[in-house]
Amino acid sequence: MSNIAIRVENLGKQYRLGEIGTGTLSHDLNRWWARMRGKEDPFAKIGEANDRTTKGNSEYVWALKDVNFDVKAGEVLGIIGRNGAGKSTLLKILSKVTAPTTGRIKVNGRIASLLEVGTGFHPELTGRENIYLNGAILGMSKSEINRKFDEIVDFSGVERYIDTPVKRYSSGMYVRLAFAVSAFLEPEILIVDEVLAVGDAEFQKKCLGRMKDVSTNDGRTILFVSHNMAAVSTLCSTSVLMQHGTVLDHGDTKNIIEQYISIGRTSNGEVWEDDIKCTLTNPNLKFKKVSLMGKNGPSNSFGLDEDIVCQIDYEVVSDSTTVVPSIHLLNNYGECILASFNATSVSLIPDPYFDKVLPKGQYRVQCTIPRYFLNDTQYTISAFIANDISFHNMTSAEEVISFEVNETGAMRQEHIGTWIGQIRPRLEWKTTKEL
Amino acid sequence: MQHIEVLRQPKPIVVSPSNNNEWTEVIEPRTNLLDLRLGDVWRYRDLVMMFVRRDFISTYKQTVLGPIWFFIQPLLTTLTFIIIFGQVAKLSTDGLPQIVFYLAGVTVWNYFSQTLTAISTVFVTNAAIFGKVYFPRLTMPVSIVLANIVRFLIQFGLFLGVWLYYILRGDSTINPNWLIVLTPVLLAMMGLMSLGLGMIFSSLTTKYRDLSMLLTFGVQLLMYATPVIYPLSSIPEEYRWLVLANPMSSIVETFRYAFLGSGSFNWVYLGYSALFTVVILLAGTIIFNKVEKSFTDTV
Numbered sequence: 001m002s003n004i005a006i007r008v009e010n011l012g013k014q015y016r017l018g019e020i021g022t023g024t025l026s027h028d029l030n031r032w033w034a035r036m037r038g039k040e041d042p043f044a045k046i047g048e049a050n051d052r053t054t055k056g057n058s059e060y061v062w063a064l065k066d067v068n069f070d071v072k073a074g075e076v077l078g079i080i081g082r083n084g085a086g087k088s089t090l091l092k093i094l095s096k097v098t099a100p101t102t103g104r105i106k107v108n109g110r111i112a113s114l115l116e117v118g119t120g121f122h123p124e125l126t127g128r129e130n131i132y133l134n135g136a137i138l139g140m141s142k143s144e145i146n147r148k149f150d151e152i153v154d155f156s157g158v159e160r161y162i163d164t165p166v167k168r169y170s171s172g173m174y175v176r177l178a179f180a181v182s183a184f185l186e187p188e189i190l191i192v193d194e195v196l197a198v199g200d201a202e203f204q205k206k207c208l209g210r211m212k213d214v215s216t217n218d219g220r221t222i223l224f225v226s227h228n229m230a231a232v233s234t235l236c237s238t239s240v241l242m243q244h245g246t247v248l249d250h251g252d253t254k255n256i257i258e259q260y261i262s263i264g265r266t267s268n269g270e271v272w273e274d275d276i277k278c279t280l281t282n283p284n285l286k287f288k289k290v291s292l293m294g295k296n297g298p299s300n301s302f303g304l305d306e307d308i309v310c311q312i313d314y315e316v317v318s319d320s321t322t323v324v325p326s327i328h329l330l331n332n333y334g335e336c337i338l339a340s341f342n343a344t345s346v347s348l349i350p351d352p353y354f355d356k357v358l359p360k361g362q363y364r365v366q367c368t369i370p371r372y373f374l375n376d377t378q379y380t381i382s383a384f385i386a387n388d389i390s391f392h393n394m395t396s397a398e399e400v401i402s403f404e405v406n407e408t409g410a411m412r413q414e415h416i417g418t419w420i421g422q423i424r425p426r427l428e429w430k431t432t433k434e435l
Numbered sequence: 436m437q438h439i440e441v442l443r444q445p446k447p448i449v450v451s452p453s454n455n456n457e458w459t460e461v462i463e464p465r466t467n468l469l470d471l472r473l474g475d476v477w478r479y480r481d482l483v484m485m486f487v488r489r490d491f492i493s494t495y496k497q498t499v500l501g502p503i504w505f506f507i508q509p510l511l512t513t514l515t516f517i518i519i520f521g522q523v524a525k526l527s528t529d530g531l532p533q534i535v536f537y538l539a540g541v542t543v544w545n546y547f548s549q550t551l552t553a554i555s556t557v558f559v560t561n562a563a564i565f566g567k568v569y570f571p572r573l574t575m576p577v578s579i580v581l582a583n584i585v586r587f588l589i590q591f592g593l594f595l596g597v598w599l600y601y602i603l604r605g606d607s608t609i610n611p612n613w614l615i616v617l618t619p620v621l622l623a624m625m626g627l628m629s630l631g632l633g634m635i636f637s638s639l640t641t642k643y644r645d646l647s648m649l650l651t652f653g654v655q656l657l658m659y660a661t662p663v664i665y666p667l668s669s670i671p672e673e674y675r676w677l678v679l680a681n682p683m684s685s686i687v688e689t690f691r692y693a694f695l696g697s698g699s700f701n702w703v704y705l706g707y708s709a710l711f712t713v714v715i716l717l718a719g720t721i722i723f724n725k726v727e728k729s730f731t732d733t734v
């Protein structure tokens with residue numbers, strides 16, 4: 001017997017766009033007629049790759065196409081990809097909720113999937129009754145649930161309410177109970193969607209801990225689909241990267257996460273003069289280009305462990321003048337979380353051009369936002385060039401580039417839950433013993 | 436990076452013999468039409484019982500009268516029938532006390548129609564659950580059949596009470612006979628027939644909602660084509676075959692004949708109903724199994 005737990009072969013899933021209605025019957029009849037004559041499905045050949053941003057020509061799209069990969073027994077595999085990459089479709093097929101259009105998945109072992117917690121919970125039933133119902137839906141037998149009942153109740157922490165209908169529960173209690181049932185499933189293969197983003201921080205920690213337990217101690221195969229790079233990087237040793245319904249790469253998680261970040265990279269890391277909208281204009285100072293550079297050139301998607309260089313190319317148009325470039329960094333809500341400008345006491349390194357009168361010509365100034373400084377979220381940058389430090393007469397390029405910073409797992413060896421805060425610098429921590 | 440020991444030996448996995456004998460399961464686009472996977476339903480029998488329980492509990496939770504509603508429903512229907520068909524329209528009841536006559540018909544018919552209607556919306560009403568987790572979909576209609584049997588038994592008890600009352604009073608029009616032993620068979624036939632029909636309707640409604648409209652009043656109309664409110668004997672000889680073409684007719688007639696001694700009984704008609712049940716059940720199961728694989732995309 002091989003030690004492959006899941007083998008996905010040429011898997012494809014086609015969806016029809018738009019409404020299912022009047023056209024359905026005629027397509028169905030067409031299909032049936034083709035089958036009667038022993039021909040191929042006339043609609044299977046058409047259809048295009050699934051890229052929701054571009055308008056397609058066909059009514060049919062392939063949400064998954066030619067997907068191939070193996071999962072070894074005992075492996076914890078992460079499946080990552082941007083929205084619409086086909087992760088959920090893959091998950092649904094694996095869970096047998098829907099059948100593939102082409103290809104097959106071969107499985108060795110009992111599969112249980114958690115696309116949602118608390119599936120089938122009935123509001124009128126008590127917590128106890130719902131544990132049995134939900135457990136049975138997830139494939140547990142009654143005796144199995146009997147055996148684990150106390151553990152489940154204990155894990156959920158709602159013992160006091162166990163004989164109260166769940167419609168009286170707070171939403172937190174509901175979710176706790178629901179997750180608790182799922183946590184005690186014992187299949188050989190577990191498929192987990194992002195159901196971990198439930199409950200409060202303490203409970204999240206418990207859930208992730210339980211997942212880790214299940215994978216390391218019981219040696220089960222786990223497929224974990226998530227946007228949460230922090231969780232993926234701690235839980236999964238290998239990952240699959242999906243894009244537009246195909247597998248882009250499969251390998252070491254660290255590597256895959258780096259690629260995931262780079263999928264987001266576009267040329268939007270650079271904005272040229274014609275595209276820069278200036279709200280304030282100093283006719284003597286003109287932007288030529290504003291760009292953000294990561295380790296692989298211009299980009300608008302970076303890793304936490306990547307230096308981000310903000311580069312401003314500008315022109316002194318006619319009169320010689322001193323120039324003070326500055327930047328603002330805005331968070332998702334448009335609030336300025338930091339401002340910086342080129343001045344001796346502000347810069348970490350001396351800049352020979354500071355406070356010098358610059359003759360007519362083109363200049364380039366760079367400012368580095370260090371690695372391990374921003375959090376894993378979106379930011380927007382604004383750039384300004386002014387005559388002097390009073391910032392009275394300046395040209396502004398407000399909100400010129402939006403970019404995102406992504407988790408790489410580098411700071412995630414201990415904590416895997418949400419990391420709040422607008423920035424996430426590495427700080428010095430030191431404990432001393434009081435005498 | 437914290438080291439996670441991933442290459443542990445997995446738990447021993449029992450490989451069941453299948454066409455791909457190295458694998459325990461193969462997920463494929465289309466499987467053999469006749470591969471009904473009834474074994475799966477058996478494995479999930481605990482779930483079936485859980486659904487039955489849920490049905491029962493949730494229906495009458497937070498009602499004052501609770502399970503008494505099981506009695507009120509057939510009683511009120513019977514009362515209505517007595518007034519409208521018995522008093523106003525003066526339809527024949529073969530000389531039987533009207534309440535017993537109608538109650539017999541209503542009890543049997545209710546089981547069939549309620550089961551059929553409930554099963555016919557299985558996919559649409561359970562789309563949310565079905566879209567999130569796999570369990571043999573057949574468990575759902577099967578559980579409805581069983582839950583309705585419980586309901587039937589309660590209402591049947593009511594009928595028996597009224598029936599006994601008349602017998603003990605010495606009503607000479609009521610002549611029960613040995614065919615009473617066929618009651619479980621009749622119940623099974625109705626359950627399976629409504630299961631088969633319900634599965635066909637529920638499968639087709641995933642794509643074509645038109646059918647759910649058709650079914651609701653279709654079932655109502657069908658009652659008039661079944662000898663529920665009239666005895667078969669009141670239908671002119673030359674049109675009787677029309678009523679008998681309805682496979683429910685012989686079941687209702689047999690039930691009434693067994694308990695009340697009026698009406699007719701014929702093994703041929705009952706055999707026809709049985710054959711119909713088998714065919715419809717097989718067709719229903721096949722269609723249902725085919726649709727369950729992809730209905731989440733079309734529902």
